[in-house]
Each structure stands twice: as structure tokens, then as C-alpha cells.
Amino acid sequence: MDEFNTSKPIYLQLADRIHRMIVSKELxxxxxxxxxxxxxxxxxxxxxxxxxxxxELEREGILETRRGQGTFVTEQEDRLIQLRGNLKDEQIQTFVKVMQEMGYSSYEMISGLQDHLNKMGKGDV
Known part of the structure; x- marks a missing residue:
């Protein structure tokens, strides 16, 4: 089990982990x-x-609590699709922000990402 980051509340870090587990279909x-x-x-x-x-995840519509049965991942496909899109957007925003701070142009980011995907054998862009 990896450690928690002290700069963000643990409950939000756990929510992020559950988000990723749902998007990756682990849950x-x-x-x-x-x-x-x-x-x-x-x-x-x-x-x-x-x-x-x-x-928190129930408030987001990601989890549902069923009295006497437990807590379940929602079966509302639209919520899960929205979660997937939100996580993708957050990762892209973080990547772009860091790359811009280091002085990379949009072209350099795109070509670098394409090169990386090609090396991994996933260059279908």
C-alpha cells in the first residue's frame, strides 16, 4: 500500500483511488x-x-448505499462515462500545465506524446 500525500485530505485521496479503480474496471x-x-x-x-x-462518492453519484446490503458502484452508465471523461481531462490539464511551465510548445507536447505512444506500440493517433 503506497503512502498518502500530506497535501491533500486522505478521504479525497481514497476517493481518487476508487475513481481510478472504477475507470480501469477493477471495480x-x-x-x-x-x-x-x-x-x-x-x-x-x-x-x-x-x-x-x-x-463524498455517493454525493457525486458514483456510489450507492443500499440499506442493509452495503455500498455499491452505481449502475448509471452516464455517471460512469462522465467520471471517465473527467479523469481524462484532469490528467491532460495537469500534463499540459507542467509541460508549459517547462517551456514546451503544443507541437513539442503532441510530437513527444506521439513518439512515446509509438515506442509503447500504441501509436494509433
Whole structure:
């Protein structure tokens, strides 16, 4: 288990991890998550932190709590598609911002990304 970053609240870091697990299909639509207590043990955090994470993701419409059954990934495909798009946009914005700060032009970013994808054998752009 990797460490948490001290510059961002742990519950938001856990929410980000769950977002990524859903987008990567490690967690699927309709799948049940660990109980608050189990998740707290897994991540070695206070159960209140997990409850706050679950509440935040429920507010976003990503998770659903079913009374007496547990917490599940939403089956609303539109929410999951929106989550995927949001995560992609955030990563692109971060990449572009860092590259611009280092002085790279848009052309250099695009060609560098294309070169990287080609080396990985994923150059279908």
C-alpha cells in the first residue's frame, strides 16, 4: 500500500483511488465495495475517513448505499462515462500545465506524446 500525500485530505485521496479503480474496471458497475470497517483496515485509516469517502462518492453519484446490503458502484452508465471523461481531462490539464511551465510548445507536447505512444506500440493517433 503506497503512502498518502500530506497535501491533500486522505478521504479525497481514497476517493481518487476508487475513481481510478472504477475507470480501469477493477471495480465494475453494480459491484459491492468492502464495508467501511474492512476498507479502513485495508488502508489503515480510521473508519470515519472511509465513511467520509463513501459519502463524498455517493454525493457525486458514483456510489450507492443500499440499506442493509452495503455500498455499491452505481449502475448509471452516464455517471460512469462522465467520471471517465473527467479523469481524462484532469490528467491532460495537469500534463499540459507542467509541460508549459517547462517551456514546451503544443507541437513539442503532441510530437513527444506521439513518439512515446509509438515506442509503447500504441501509436494509433
Amino acid at each position: 465494475k458497475a453494480g459491484e459491492k465495495l468492502q464495508s467501511v470497517r474492512e476498507m479502513a483496515i485495508t488502508y489503515n485509516v480510521n473508519p470515519n475517513t472511509i465513511q467520509r469517502t463513501y459519502s
